[in-house]
Amino acid sequence: MLNSPPLQHCDEEAERRDVDSVVRAGPSGAVTVAAIATAIVVACWFAFYLFVFLPRGS
Template identity: 50%
Template sequence: MDPNDHSGDHYANASDDEVERIVAQGPNGAIAVAGVAAVVVLAIWIGFYFLVFLPRGVIH
């Protein structure tokens, strides 16, 4: 097992045109993951607000 042997490397055969086409599409997956993470954090915050902070009432 030679670590420098890239004969089975899937990306070794990608042409420059294919790479340019993929890069031109933009980071759609990363934006989707960030959006889902933001929605989850917001949902947790709203849940804590309504289920923990409001039921405790006003602190004097």
């Protein structure tokens, strides 16, 4: 079992400033991952359309 040191109580103002700085940074990493995943899905859809549907129709 891992033992961690007891939590130090800090003042609420410092904690609020820390939380505000994290929230201000925003979820840019999550947005980037979502954009990459969306681009991959759209690319797969176009590849499927170009290499499967178009050759069958012509």
